[in-house]
Amino acid sequence: EGVNKFYHASFMWWYWDGSVQMTKTATGSGLITLGFASLVVISSSKSLVLTLVSTVTIFFILVASSATLVGLGWELGFLESICFSILIGISCDFVIHFCHAYKHFEGNVDSQLRARFAVVDMGPSIFAAAATTIAAASVMLFCTTPFFTKFGTVLLVTIIYAIIASFIVYIVLVDLFGPAEPTKMFDLCWKRIVRKKEDEEIVKNDSSLVASTRPSMIRRSSVKRTYGFD
Known part of the structure; x- marks a missing residue:
């Protein structure tokens, strides 16, 4: 009977609960980032193919950076979770810039x-941004405060993989599978919507014109019946 009322109390349960919550938060933030990045890309490029390629590239950056940090012996803690949120934001930057540049030409372009x-x-600008970020991250590697050291490591790893993914993965994918007319589907849908609205306006105007001419026709017919002339 006493065994059934047994319970265990330890500070380790607090640590376990914190680890579970941080894992859920890290996973959720990664998925939210992919979702918002996809919305930004599809709203700016108006292309499902470019959105898919951008999402795959960003996912590669997240997975590769996380795997590298795990390979360095990192475990998910409070400092690591903060750094991971920064990693997620940086991984989207270069890809979205390349996507915008890819869409620059209008019409059918190879x-x-x-x-x-x-x-x-866009390459020189991205290289310049990456160079300044790598320089700042390299300086933070020599800090004595653990947070700045970890932050510099995350920043350095993420920027390296972002460069690799942007210049190799993304460019190769859009070169092979990129659309010649990125906004073609969106333009067709938009034209259909506009044409439908124009047709509705024409029908509405015709209906109002018929309604306005009908009373005059009725008056003319009544005068003809009464007096025998138009």
């Missing part, structure tokens, strides 16, 4: 030309 233009037009 995907290879679009990919080449994205690299030439």
Whole structure:
């Protein structure tokens, strides 16, 4: 009878609950980031293919960076969870810039030309941003405060994988599978919506015109019946 009322109390349960919550938060924040990044890409590029390629590339950055940190012996703690949220934000930046540059041309333009233009037009800016970020992260590696050391490590690893994913994974995918007309489907849907509204306006105007001319026709017919002339 006493065994049935047994319970265990330990500070380890607090640590376990905190670890579970941090794991859920990290996973949820990653999924939220992918979702919002997809919304940003599809709203700016108006292309499902570019959205899919961008999401795959961002997912690669998240997985590769997390795997590298685990390989370095990291365990998920309070400092790591804060750094992980920063990792998620940085992983989207370069990909979205390349996606915007790929969509720059209007009309039917070959995907290879679009990919080449994205690299030439946006590549130097991305390299410059990556260089300054790597320089800042390298300085933080020599800090004595653990948070700044971990933050610098996360920043350095994420930027390296973001460069690799943006210049290799993303560019190769859009070069092979990128659409020649990224906004074609959106433009067709928009034209149909606009055309439908125009047709509705025409029908509405015709109906109002018929309604306005009907009373005059009735008056003319009544005058003809009464007096025998128009």
